[in-house]
Amino acid sequence: MGDHTSIGKGQRRIDAPAKATGKALFSADLALPRMLCGKVLRSPYAHARILNIDTSKAEALPGVMAVVTHRDYSGEKWGVFRYTQDQSFLPVDKVRYIGEEVAAVAAVDEDTALEALELINVEYEVLPAVYTVEDATKPSAPIIHEDHPGNINIHVKIDVGDVEKGFRESYLVREDTFTAPEESYFQAEPYAVVARFDESGNLEIWMPNAGPHLKSKPLANVLRMSLNKVAVRKITIGGAYGGRSEISPADVICALLARKAQRPVKIAYTREENTVCTRQAHSMTVSIKTGVDRDGRVKARDITCYMDGGAYSSTGPIAVSVPFLCMEQAYRMDNVRYNGYRVYTNKPIRGMYRTHGRAFACGVDLQLDMLSAELGLDPIEMRLRNARQQGDYTPTKSHVGSCGMAETILKAAEASGFREKFGKLPPFHGIGIGCNSVQVGIPMGIRGGSQAFIKFNEDGGITVISGVVDNGQGNEHMLVQIAAEELGLYPEDVRLVNADTEATPTDPGSYSMCETFVGGNAVRLAAVDAKNKLFALAARALEAKPEELVARDRKIMVEGEPERCITIARTVRMGLSKGHAISGQGEFWPNVDPKREWVENPSGQVCAAFSFGTTIVEVKVDPETGQVEVLDVWASQDVGRALNPPVIESQFEGGVSMGGQGGMLTEYHLWDGGRVLNPSQLEYRLPLAPDMPNIHSIIVESNDPEGPYGAKEAGMSVAMSAAQGYVGAICNAIGTDIHDFPITPDKVLKALKERKNRV
C-alpha cells in the first residue's frame, strides 16, 4: 500500500491548466463552418392541447434553413425504464408545462431564428393545470398523462421486518413532517448542443453530459439510427451535479434541425432556459415516524414521501428510491416501511440532483436529534449507536463490504470538539451533525459496466481509451493516475481518449458515483492486462519470474533489486521486434443483483459499495435578523481510498457549498403556478466564494475490497450530510426545530417567535 508512487499523492489535475487559463472550450464555444443558430419555441401554457402548428411563415423567412415540429420526430418516447417512457421530445397532442418544447428553427443567425419563432403559429386549447402534489392528487384533478389517472407517476413500496411490532416495542416514538421546495443546479455552463451530420450521414454531437454513452443510446433510438452512426464527442464540461445524465430535448431537436438543414446547428440555452427546461431537483414532503428503544437504537421507521416530479417521469423510480436508500445505508433499521410517491404536476421536469432528498435526510437526522434530546443522549452517541457497520446488510438486502460510518462520526466529532461544545455554546451559537451514505455505482440496466483499452506507443507512453467523462470533478486525472500507477509511468506518459462514443467502449457515465469505482477499475484492469504482457517480456530479459517484477519510474525491475531493470520503452520495442504490440483490455461490472426491482419491494445488492459521510457544522444565528453565520464545517467522509487528496478535499468543499451553504440557507425556487419566478442567478441565490465558511476536510479510508486501490467516491456523502449538519446546527443554535428547508432568515425569525410564544 505504501508502495504506491502515484496513488494517494497530491497531483495537479491534467485538465487544470486549460481551465485555469481560460483555454478550455465548452459546447457553446464551438463554431463549425456553416453552423446555424437553433432556437426552441416553448409552450406559454402549463397544460394545453395542441390543435395545430403552422410553420409556413417561419419557413418562408429568408435565412431560416429548417423548422421542426413533432411531424419531424419519430415519436419515440423517453424514460429511463421501459415503464416510464412518457416524454415525446416534441409533443404531438399536448403540452404539460410552461417552457415545454413545441417547435424549433435553425437560421443563419440568432435574430433571424428568434424572428422565425414569432412567426410560428400554434393553436392551443388551454386545459386546467395543477401545480402542487396536493392539487394533483385530488380526485378532481385534471389528468396530465392519460394512462396515469391519479397523477401518481411512481410509487415505491418497501416493507421490511415487522414495523408495527417495532413500534410496539419502542420506548419512544416520534412522527414529524419535513418539506423542501425545488432547487436548481446552476451549473457554471448553461446547456448547449452542437450537432452535425457528416458526409456519410453519421451524427456528431457535442453537449455537456454526464455520460456520452448515456446520451448516444437514447439518441440513436429516438433518431432511429444505429449506435455506430451516433458519435457523442468529447468537450469540456462545466458541471453536471447529477443532471445531464439523461438525454435532453435539446439534443434531439438540435440533431433534427441539423439533419433537416443539412448544416451544423448550435442551440445554446439562456440561463433561464437552463433552469426551466432542463431537469432540476424535486420538491419533497416527507413524514417520518421513528421508534427507538431506551438506548436510542431505532426499532422501527415508517416513512411516506411525496415528490413533485413535474410533467414527465425522467428518472422517476430512481428519484423516489435514492433518498430512502441513502438513509437505510447510513443508519441501521431492521423494521422499516417506505411509501415513496412521485407525482405528475404541470411544472417543469425534475430529475436527479447531487443532494437529492435533502428534506428526507435532514428530516431523519433532525428527528434523531429530537429523540436523543428526549433520551438525554448526545447526538454523537445517538448516531454511533445507529451507525451502519461493515458486514451489515441494509434492509433491502445490500451487503456493506466496507464502511467507515462510525469512523467519520468519531473523527469529525473529535476534530470539531463536538462533545465539548454541544450544549455549552453561547446563546444562538449551535453545533450540529449530519450523517449520510451514497450508492457507489448503480448500474442502469445493462449499461452498468465499463470497458477500457490501453495501447502502448513505441516510446513507452500509453493511450487510455475509456468512455469515462469528466464533468469537472477530476475523472480524467483519476484515469491517468490509475493507469500511471499500475504501469509504473508518470502522468505525462498517459494520453486519454475518453468521453467519445465513437472510439470508446461502453461506460455507465458519471452518475451515481460510477466513474472511479467502475470506470477506474476498468482502466486499472486494462493496465494490469498490459502489464502482464510487459512483465512476460521483461522477465526473460531480466532472467527473473514475472511475479518478482514491479513497474516503477518508467522501468520494470526485480522487486528489491532496482539495478536489475529494463526501461518500459525498451520492453515495448522488444515486444514490437518480436511481433507483439503491447496493449491491454479491461472491464469492470459492479457486482449487483440483476433481479433487484426499483418499485415493488426492492431487494438485493443495489450497488457495489457505499460511501459514508459525516458533516459537523458550527453556526452563529443573529436573533434580530435571522441571519445564519457558519463558523466552521468539519467534513469527513469514508472515500474508500484517497487517490488524489487535494481533489477529494475540493469535492468536500464543493459538497458543503452545494448541500449546506446553498442548499440549506439560500437556494429554492419561487413559483407563480407553473412559472418559475427566479430562474436566473440574479434572483436565485447561489453561495459565492466569500460566503463560504472554514471547511476542515477529514478523509477516512476504509479501503473497499473491490474499489480501485480501495477507492469508492469523493464528496457525495459530504454534500448530503452537510445539508443535515447545517440543519442540526441551526436548530441547536435557536433551540427549536425548523421542518421546512432551506432555513432562510424569515423561517428562523418565525421559529424564534414561536419558541418565545411557547415558553
Next chain:
Amino acid sequence: MGDHTSIGKGQRRIDAPAKATGKALFSADLALPRMLCGKVLRSPYAHARILNIDTSKAEALPGVMAVVTHRDYSGEKWGVFRYTQDQSFLPVDKVRYIGEEVAAVAAVDEDTALEALELINVEYEVLPAVYTVEDATKPSAPIIHEDHPGNINIHVKIDVGDVEKGFRESYLVREDTFTAPEESYFQAEPYAVVARFDESGNLEIWMPNAGPHLKSKPLANVLRMSLNKVAVRKITIGGAYGGRSEISPADVICALLARKAQRPVKIAYTREENTVCTRQAHSMTVSIKTGVDRDGRVKARDITCYMDGGAYSSTGPIAVSVPFLCMEQAYRMDNVRYNGYRVYTNKPIRGMYRTHGRAFACGVDLQLDMLSAELGLDPIEMRLRNARQQGDYTPTKSHVGSCGMAETILKAAEASGFREKFGKLPPFHGIGIGCNSVQVGIPMGIRGGSQAFIKFNEDGGITVISGVVDNGQGNEHMLVQIAAEELGLYPEDVRLVNADTEATPTDPGSYSMCETFVGGNAVRLAAVDAKNKLFALAARALEAKPEELVARDRKIMVEGEPERCITIARTVRMGLSKGHAISGQGEFWPNVDPKREWVENPSGQVCAAFSFGTTIVEVKVDPETGQVEVLDVWASQDVGRALNPPVIESQFEGGVSMGGQGGMLTEYHLWDGGRVLNPSQLEYRLPLAPDMPNIHSIIVESNDPEGPYGAKEAGMSVAMSAAQGYVGAICNAIGTDIHDFPITPDKVLKALKERKNRV
C-alpha cells in the same frame, strides 16, 4: 470458401458517396478558428552555403505571427534508417537543391505571408553544383554531403550463386543499357498540412499521408515530443502512389509555426511546390547482362543500376533494392549479381513511386524479348520457362508461399490471343507482354505490424479501431468488409475509427502493400477474438458447441440448422447483462527475417508474400508521327484473393494508366540544371480518361496461406507489368528496340529512322 457472404462480392465502397458528391474534405479544405496561412521560403540555388538569415523585417511586418528558421528547429536529421539520416528540415549550413526549405512564415493571410517571405534576407555563398549521376560521380565533383565524398548515397551489393560460371555455361548472352528520367505522382490533391497545438500542448496535425503512424513517429522525434502528444488526424486523402509515406519538411515546419504563433497554421502547397518539394520518382540507368541456355532459361544475370537520388537519402536503401527484388521475384535466376547505386545530386529529393524502377523492369523484359527472338521462342514461352513458381526461394532467400505468376501469363495470353497475334499483326501493329512481382508488406523496422481493436455496441453494431489509412485505394472498405465477413454483419453495421494516431494502435501504413495483408489481417484477428467471445455466449443459449456455430446475417446459428439461431445484438446484450462487453483485439506481424540487411548481401525473408502480374498490350504506331495508339490492355494479376472485385479492377485500371499509359508514353521531367521545367499539369502530360485504352481485367487467385481470406494486394503488379507490356508492344510494332523511356513520338521516329538506316 464459397460460404463467404461479403468477401469476393462486389460492394460499393463506404467512402464512395462522399467523394462522388464532393462532400469529402481534404487537408487544404480545413479551416480552423484563428488559423494562419503558412508559406515557405525556398532556396533559389541548387547548392549554396547559408551565411546568414535575417528575419527581422519579416517579423516586423504587421500580420506576421511567426517566422521560423533552423534556429527554431531541433536539428534532428531525417532518414528512414539510422545510417541515412542526412536531411535537416530547415538546413543550418547549406542548401542542396533549388526549392529546399530555408525559412517559413505564418501570417494572417496569404498576401501578408508572401510579402513577409520577400522581407527575409538570406545571404548565400553559391557553390558548384551537379545535376547528373555522371557529373556527381566524377572525382572532381563538388561534395554534396561532407561524409559522402564520392556522392554515392547507397550502394546495394548482391551476389548469389556463381555468376561468371553461369555466363560461361550460357548459350546466349546479351548486355543492354536502359534509361528513364524522373517522373512525378501528380496526386489529385497537392500537399497541404494543418497543425495546431491544443490547450494542453498536444499537437494535432492533418495531411495527406500513407500511414499516420509513419508520420507521427518521426514528427515526435524531430519536435522532441512524446508520441502520445502527437496526434496525426484522419482526413480524406487524394492519392499517395508510394509517396507521402515519409515525413515531409512541410509537416515539421507547419508544426513549428503553429507552436511559435500559438495558433493553427495551414501550409497548402502549390502544384509546383508539390512537384518540386515533395519526393518524386528517380531517374535510372540500368545495364543488364543476361545469359540463357538453349531453352531460354536464364543462367546468369549481372545488373548495374545508377539512380539519381537528388539531394537527400530519403528511402535510399529501399529505393535501390526494390527494382531488383521485383524482378528476382517475377523470374527465376539462380546466379545473379546486382550493384545498385543511389547517387546524390543537387536536384530535388527522390523517393518511392508506385512503379518505381520502370527502366529496370522494362529492361529485363525487353531483353527477354530480344533473347527469345534470337532463340526462336515466343515471348509467352520464354516467360513461362523463367516464371517464378510456388515454393521457390528467391535469390535473396525469400520463400514464395503462393504464386500465380504462370497463371497470369497463361490467362492474359489466352484472353489476348497473344500467340495467335504475335508476329502476325499488320505492319506497325504490335503486341507485348510484361511480368512483374511486388512485395506484399515490407516492414520498416519495428513498425511493421498492425494491431486492431473491435468494440461491440449494444445494438449489435461494431466499431473497428485500426491505424490503417486509405489514400484512395479502398482500404477503409476493405477493413469494413473483413470485419463484417468475420462477424456475420453487414457493412453498414461497421464503423471505422482509423488513421488517427491518438486512438489507433500501431500500423505500418499504406506503403509496400501492407494494408490488406497486415492491417486487414489484424482486423480479421480482432474480429475472430470478438467472435470467439460471442460464440461462447451463444453456444450456451443455443445448447451447442462453439465450434458448431457460424455468424451470418447478424445472427449466430448452428451450422446447417439456420433455425437454431440467436441475433448478434441479443448475444451482445446477453454478455452485457452477465458483465461482459464484447470486444476483440488482434495483431498481425508479417513473417519476415529480422536479420535481413538492405545494403550488404541481403538474405532472408523480405516480406510475407508476393503478388504477380502480367500485362499484355496491343498497340498501333503511326510511322509518320510516332504516335502510339493503345488498342487493348489485358491486365492480369495474382491478387491472392479478390476481396471486392470492382475495387481490384479499378486498381488494375489505375495501374495501367500510371505505369503504362502515362509512365511509358508521356510522363517525364525536363530540366535546366537543377530546375524542373515542367512542374505543373500544363506541361507534364498525365493521361486523362479519354486517353485510356480498353482494359480487360483478369483476376487470378492463388489464395495465399497467410493473407486475409488468401488476399495479397491489388494492382501494384499490374502497374509495374503494364510499363513492361507497353514497351514490348511498341518495340514489337516498330520492329526495333527503344532503350530510353518513356517512348515518346520523337523516340519512335528516331528508332524507325535508325532501323531504316540499318536495313
